[in-house]
Amino acid sequence: MKPAARKHPHLDSNKIWNVILNLETDLPYPNNPGVLSLEFLRPPPGHQVFIGPYDDVAPGEDTYSPLQSESQLCAACHFGVFSDTVIYNSFGEWKNSEYADPNSVLYQTCQDCHMPPNGTDHFALLSEGGLIRDPESIASHKMLGITDIDFMRDSVSLTADAIVEGDSLSVTVNIRNSQTGHHIPTDSPLRHLILVVRAFDDNGVPLDLVAGSQLPDWTGSGDPETGNYAGLPGEAYAKVLEEVWSQQSPSGSYWNQTRILSDNRIPALETAQSSYTFQAPGNKTSLVKIQLYYRRAFIELQNLKGWKLSDLLISDKSMMVK
Numbered sequence: 001m002k003p004a005a006r007k008h009p010h011l012d013s014n015k016i017w018n019v020i021l022n023l024e025t026d027l028p029y030p031n032n033p034g035v036l037s038l039e040f041l042r043p044p045p046g047h048q049v050f051i052g053p054y055d056d057v058a059p060g061e062d063t064y065s066p067l068q069s070e071s072q073l074c075a076a077c078h079f080g081v082f083s084d085t086v087i088y089n090s091f092g093e094w095k096n097s098e099y100a101d102p103n104s105v106l107y108q109t110c111q112d113c114h115m116p117p118n119g120t121d122h123f124a125l126l127s128e129g130g131l132i133r134d135p136e137s138i139a140s141h142k143m144l145g146i147t148d149i150d151f152m153r154d155s156v157s158l159t160a161d162a163i164v165e166g167d168s169l170s171v172t173v174n175i176r177n178s179q180t181g182h183h184i185p186t187d188s189p190l191r192h193l194i195l196v197v198r199a200f201d202d203n204g205v206p207l208d209l210v211a212g213s214q215l216p217d218w219t220g221s222g223d224p225e226t227g228n229y230a231g232l233p234g235e236a237y238a239k240v241l242e243e244v245w246s247q248q249s250p251s252g253s254y255w256n257q258t259r260i261l262s263d264n265r266i267p268a269l270e271t272a273q274s275s276y277t278f279q280a281p282g283n284k285t286s287l288v289k290i291q292l293y294y295r296r297a298f299i300e301l302q303n304l305k306g307w308k309l310s311d312l313l314i315s316d317k318s319m320m321v322k
């Protein structure tokens with residue numbers, strides 16, 4: 001079953017006049033999530049108000065606010081604290097990254113990446129007085145995210161080396177968060193990356209792992225063909241929550257009290273490196289296969305709920321080594 005198309009709550013963002021941040025932390029106040037940190041302009045009955053990013057709007061029911069183009073617009077809903085545990089924080093992650101530095105060539109707001117121009121040169125009907133504008137100045141309302149495979153594939157760059165020395169085949173994988181303006185994955189603690197690193201001899205028989213990490217149970221026990229990777233060589237990147245009363249982990253029930261057991265997500269512009277050593281098959285060629293998947297929710301939860309959210313294959317590499 002395909003999940004129903006959702007409307008991003010952002011559709012109401014053109015009514016947001018102010019987002020209240022704590023001046024000491026530059027983040028919303030933890031006890032004021034979402035709308036509690038927002039100030040809306042409400043028109044009187046019979047009228048409309050649209051707050052937009054253009055300073056030349058015709059007078060009428062539309063008005064201008066620079067906030068519409070700033071990351072702060074998104075802050076209230078993309079920072080969330082439950083029982084003192086920071087559950088989602090794409091805003092704070094962005095804020096701590098070079099993307100938030102107005103003096104950096106990398107400076108980019110949430111809107112720059114998630115609402116990129118789509119080439120149109122006007123948005124108001126020309127017959128109604130709409131203006132021709134520089135296409136680069138018109139933000140689309142695409143809200144690029146996990147439904148766009150190219151956007152997801154571009155989010156990281158993966159490089160790998162493999163060499164044989166004596167009876168060891170060593171593989172090193174680097175995943176650089178090169179295009180994501182915050183950690184990858186971000187926000188929903190159900191999201192994770194799964195890196196699978198396998199090596200085979202020339203008959204297709206998997207080589208034994210001598211050193212290096214193996215994928216945790218929560219990547220699924222069973223047939224790898226159906227998305228179960230537990231025990232295979234590799235690494236999973238996630239913020240893992242433990243529900244305090246039941247000690248269950250990873251938990252997605254963050255409305256209950258949780259603690260962060262581990263968090264190895266990859267911050268903006270940083271690189272996660274992992275290394276694996278396999279038993280080399282003598283003087284023969286081996287095949288190394290490296291796959292990086294983005295999984296939207298823990299497989300056990302998906303099975304429990306009957307969700308069919310296919311993993312996104314965001315990187316796929318094969319190398320022959322001898």
Ligand code: HEC
Nearest residue numbers: 006008009010013034073074077110111114143144145146
């Ligand atoms: C009023 C609250 C609110 C504001 C303001 C807001 N968001 Fe969101 N956003 C949400 C919620 C809630 C979700 C999760 C929606 C869901 O899962 O159905 C979400 C999801 C997303 C997603 C995931 C895409 C998807 O459809 O699953 C992206 C990307 C995103 N927001 C970016 C932004 C950006 C960029 C801004 C600022 C321009 C912004 N948001 C402002 C509440 C908000």
Ligand code: HEC
Nearest residue numbers: 074078090091094108109110113145155180181184185186
């Ligand atoms: C430099 C580009 C860039 C910037 C700046 C950026 N993002 Fe993202 N964002 C991405 C990419 C690429 C992804 C997909 C990879 C991932 O999930 O981390 C993403 C994913 C997300 C998601 C998760 C989507 C999902 O469905 O799980 C949310 C929510 C989000 N961004 C919100 C924001 C907010 C809020 C800001 C500003 C504070 C922001 N982003 C700034 C590039 C960017």
